[in-house]
Amino acid sequence: MKREPQLSTLLVCVGLALLAFLVNASSAAAQANGDTNVQNNNGRGDDDRGAFAVKQGPGTNTGNCPALPPATDDITLPRVYCPYPPGLIPSDLTTESERVRREIRGIEQEAMAQAAALGPLVPTSPSQTLAGNGVRAVQVLGKLINYDENLSVFKNVACAFCHMPYAGFSGPIPSVNKTVVAYPGSLQFRFGKRKPQSYDYSPRYPVLHYNLTQANFYGGNFWDLRATGYKIQSPDSEQAQGPPLDTQEMGNPDFGCVVFRLSQAKYRPLFEGIWGKQSFDIDFPENTEKVCRTPAGAFGTNPAPLRLNPTSRGTASATFDA
Numbered sequence: 001m002k003r004e005p006q007l008s009t010l011l012v013c014v015g016l017a018l019l020a021f022l023v024n025a026s027s028a029a030a031q032a033n034g035d036t037n038v039q040n041n042n043g044r045g046d047d048d049r050g051a052f053a054v055k056q057g058p059g060t061n062t063g064n065c066p067a068l069p070p071a072t073d074d075i076t077l078p079r080v081y082c083p084y085p086p087g088l089i090p091s092d093l094t095t096e097s098e099r100v101r102r103e104i105r106g107i108e109q110e111a112m113a114q115a116a117a118l119g120p121l122v123p124t125s126p127s128q129t130l131a132g133n134g135v136r137a138v139q140v141l142g143k144l145i146n147y148d149e150n151l152s153v154f155k156n157v158a159c160a161f162c163h164m165p166y167a168g169f170s171g172p173i174p175s176v177n178k179t180v181v182a183y184p185g186s187l188q189f190r191f192g193k194r195k196p197q198s199y200d201y202s203p204r205y206p207v208l209h210y211n212l213t214q215a216n217f218y219g220g221n222f223w224d225l226r227a228t229g230y231k232i233q234s235p236d237s238e239q240a241q242g243p244p245l246d247t248q249e250m251g252n253p254d255f256g257c258v259v260f261r262l263s264q265a266k267y268r269p270l271f272e273g274i275w276g277k278q279s280f281d282i283d284f285p286e287n288t289e290k291v292c293r294t295p296a297g298a299f300g301t302n303p304a305p306l307r308l309n310p311t312s313r314g315t316a317s318a319t320f321d322a
């Protein structure tokens, strides 16, 4: 019992020393990084773009990654994250990523034109199914979402970035495929852990179950089948909820942010036409932009940094499931 106060004093000292070390190391790293995209912590807990600051630990930039793409009005990337040894990250990663992004934006334009050509949606009340062009409308909405870069925290990584049609719906960058295999997400250069799967057959997989004939588990999505499909009875839809929130993929800090970005999309009317006007009937708090521009991980273990009231959270959840 007597030793407890000493122990806690010791812990406080160690904690302070560690903190001092981290502060020094991160300011040293900031100085070492001469990049124009440097994001400074202005002391208010904000960064220069009005998002919450992303903490930088020691060694987060070894200088062994290519430069980030130039900032645009919409996108200012935070300070580069590159804790990697030399020779690991392909030197053409940024130029190749920009090539893929141009292709993706082209396909998104194509989908917008296809949406415009759909004509009015005709709900068959009261079942809410769509007559005539309904199937096509769902198809086009899927394409619009799949190629929408705005659904990632820094508006730079669409689903298709890791799943391009001409690469069998897997990763489209040859130098990455020959080396690291996994792809970088929205916060550059945080990498995913595995090779993107080719998802052309994944919608046909059933909910994960034990198959007596095969005497094994069958169904589910992902390499390890962990998207079982139990909650929304579709493994493919369930897995699609993962990448938008994955810190190493699209990096949104809250599923409400994905719904918020959808509410700002040019194709919002098509989404509402298919899923209903209530989809975005949500009271987004004043700091939504700020929260949603901050990458997942910056809020620690809090899975819901967006302060939505219970009704709005419920609506956002239903929209996210859609």
Ligand code: HEC
Binding pocket: 157, 158, 159, 160, 161, 162, 163, 183, 184, 185, 192, 193, 194, 195, 196, 197, 198, 199, 201, 202, 220, 221, 222, 223, 224, 236, 239, 240, 241, 243, 244, 248, 249, 250
């Ligand atoms: C940063 C790269 C990256 C992005 C962006 C990304 N994925 Fe993936 N995807 C992967 C990886 C890696 C896997 C395999 C992961 C695993 O098994 O753990 C995967 C697996 C999948 C699968 C499973 C296929 C199967 O056969 O089981 C589907 C479906 C899929 N992704 C769809 C999507 C959708 C939809 C989005 C956008 C909402 C998306 N992906 C965004 C990298 C990505």
